[in-house]
Amino acid sequence: MIELEIPGRGKIHLEHVVFDVNGTLAVDGRLLEGVAGKVGRLRERLQIHLLTADTHGRQDFIDVLLSLKAARLKPGGEAGQKADFVRNLGAESVVAVGNGANDAEMLKVAAIGIAVIGGEGLAVEALQAADVVCRTAFDALDLLHSPRRLVATLRR
Numbered sequence: 001m002i003e004l005e006i007p008g009r010g011k012i013h014l015e016h017v018v019f020d021v022n023g024t025l026a027v028d029g030r031l032l033e034g035v036a037g038k039v040g041r042l043r044e045r046l047q048i049h050l051l052t053a054d055t056h057g058r059q060d061f062i063d064v065l066l067s068l069k070a071a072r073l074k075p076g077g078e079a080g081q082k083a084d085f086v087r088n089l090g091a092e093s094v095v096a097v098g099n100g101a102n103d104a105e106m107l108k109v110a111a112i113g114i115a116v117i118g119g120e121g122l123a124v125e126a127l128q129a130a131d132v133v134c135r136t137a138f139d140a141l142d143l144l145h146s147p148r149r150l151v152a153t154l155r156r
Contacts (some may be wrong), residue, residue, distance in 0.1 A: 001045060002113055004151055006154045006155055008155060009154060015093040016096050017047070017049065017096075017097065017130075018096045019049070020053050020100060023098075024097055024103075024118060025137050026062055029055070029058035029059075035066075035137065039068075042144055045144075048068060049071065049085070049089070050070035050071065051061075051068070051071050051081075053075070053078055053102075055070055060062050071085060079102040079105045082096075082102060083106045085106035090110045092111050094112075095114065096114070097113060097137075097140050098116065098126060099122050100123070101125045101126060103126050104128070104129040108129040112131050113129055113132070114130060115129070115130035115134070116136065117135050118128055132154065
């Protein structure tokens with residue numbers, strides 16, 4: 001668990017992190033080098049969830065590298081499926097991380113939404129829905145490993 005006391009926003013108790021896979025942790029269906037270790041270290045503090053439409057058909061390989069099993073989205077309505085996934089976990093205890101237009105709704109409903117620019121860019125809808133924007137997945141993971149940085153960024 002990560003507990004945050006954010007001035008002007010209150011206490012947040014994070015129990016889950018939900019990652020979009022392609023565009024966030026992976027590019028062109030290939031996990032970014034070095035991500036597996038950083039994601040693995042988060043297991044000490046948060047339950048990790050992966051969401052994917054498996055656009056590139058390589059999610060089984062990514063699952064092995066991360067020692068996780070991603071939830072596969074059904075074709076159509078992916079944005080709603082992602083947001084519902086976050087709601088079902090208890091949105092008030094979730095930090096969501098993504099980059100695409102179909103991530104915007106989950107970023108908005110999560111207690112904290114982190115948008116990642118990354119190699120595929122960042123959809124304007126995700127940018128507008130996020131609480132924090134990071135240049136890379138590594139920057140987003142570093143925020144979760146050093147949560148006082150989130151407090152410094154989000155204080156009002």
